[in-house]
Amino acid sequence: MNTSAPLLQPRNLGSGYLVKIFVFFLLGCSIAMSAHAGGIELQDDLNNKVVLPQPAQRIVSLAPSVTELLFSAGAGSKVVAAVDYSDFPEEAKTLPRVGGYTQLDIERILALRPDVVIGWKSGNHPAALEQLRKLNIPVYITETRFLDQIPTTLERFGLMAGTQAQAQQEAEHFRNTLHRLKTQYQHKTPVRVFYQVWNQPLITINRQNLINQVIEACGGQNVFAELNTIAPRIDVEAVLKANPDAIVASGMGIERPEWLDEWLKWPAIKAVKNHQLHFIPPGHIQRQTVRVLLGTERLCQQLEQTRHTMDGQP
Amino acid sequence: MTQDRPGKNVSYSQQQKLRALFWLGGLALACILSLMLSLLTGSIDVVIADIWQLIQYQTGLSHSPVNALSATVITELRLPRSLSALVVGAELALAGCLMQVLLRNPLADPYVLGVSGGAAVGALFSIMAGLGSFWVSGSAFVGALTNLLLVFGLSHASGVWSPSRLLLTGVVTAAGWGAVISFMLSIGEDNQLRGMLFWLMGDLSRATLPGWHGLFLLISLTISALLARPLNMMLRGELQAKALGVAVYPLQITLYLLASVLTASAVTQAGSVGFLGLVVPHILRLSIGSDHRLLLPATALAGACLLLLADTLARTLIAPQQLPVGVITAFIGVPVFLWVLQKSNRGTI
Known part of the structure; x- marks a missing residue:
């Protein structure tokens, strides 16, 4: 977790009274959720009730982002298996696998005798989750649509795994950092942003995507927010027409994708003319985990840089 | 119905010449109009004056400044893509037509012998490996040629060659490729999956200027013009064709190679655009008859127009x-085909 080192600084500084009151309020909620005849009872993101007789010791994660959040919540040692591509933190790479998140090996999950299985609504097949429920395995389903849900999910994971203290701390840190970034950047001069998920085919995101909220937190405006699919496929002409102030892309891995420079042949785009082609590693912005703060911090700085180029123009 | 007994027509009659001119001229005009439409539509506003200015500028007739954005949109985006659509459409329709004659089967299309399957496996492999579009096209072409040799070799292996043997070998090989494709799709990563599906449905967004594909199309059209007369004789059956002096076996080999390489070239540029190669030859056969001297070029032109319109x-x-353009080709092609079939009273299909 040393990548998040700069973010660890403001943890104890707090961002004022309101945040603390909010945190206490949530703490209260968690206690209320857990107070059920010695067992644990809580609701998942689809408002289904999940009941565990005691804190889970054996957890199976059905999404790479869930695995990551479990580690952040201090429950890493209780994850007995995870799906493919669970690659963060480093320890997650060596976890036993139960297939890809679209093709789960139900038998293997069953053989692991999990206390709870944590699924992902937009990734897992609903029939597979239903099957697990029928086999009397408690299933908790996540669906992260808002940045604010990430700390809540951390707290709930902490509750299920009996690691409330660390989960609480991590959640508070998340809220504080996000609050700090929003206070600093959200209301600055709007920057029109084109976020490029992929080049071939050319894919962007609309307002329903979590990335849209990251952009807005930094005072950016997603130029394709109004399209009606969550990851719409567009063409180069649409980008020319939208004429964004900044182009932000992620690509496949930790390297800046070569195709980002393909925009250089379109100097008519403001972002190209002002050299505002930015890169954010996909793990820092496309996954609904604590690391999204790294992506947010980076994007906020990049858009700030873009603002300076905009100031220089009439 | 003279055109149904084309083998006897040694030369065109005056009326046939006019008819051919009418059809080919009409289809060529339709292609030009489709091209204009394609160049003028899109997110960025481009008007005819922009195109005219650009032509004048490019040909050196005028040095007046052109609208820079419109000019780049036309020359970098719309023109390469449109020309590519014309070439791919023509190649697929021509390949389909040749395949139907070779296999003597109305259900034959350019993909029936597995060329697109082989190409797809190549392309998907490159997409999975995260390689750029140059490699995707390159490996698609290699895949298509692998299939060509594989099917050819297998259908000759026993020493007995016949179109139906070729058809069976091809269909089964295609099924094999299909299994590999399904496997690759099921293990692919999300970001890549989208690209893979678009490739499989046929998509011209990657298209660049057709270059050697265009040259190859022209060569193929010339070859097919030379083959038109023996093809007309083949319509009356292999035995009759032999009796009339057609070297049937070399002709079949030529047809196979020509159709396969045309298909390979098409899928290399646009992925497997479906439907076009099956239906365009039939529509044309129902409308203008099966004299290949007219049918082959007309099919190529009609395929070109249809794909360009669909892509626009x-x-x-x-x-x-x-x-993906493959979705649209079927949406336009199915009703057109059914309409032509309904109003036709020919017994050719």
């Missing part, structure tokens, strides 16, 4: 969002 719709229908 694919990129503008729900703009700025894009559809």
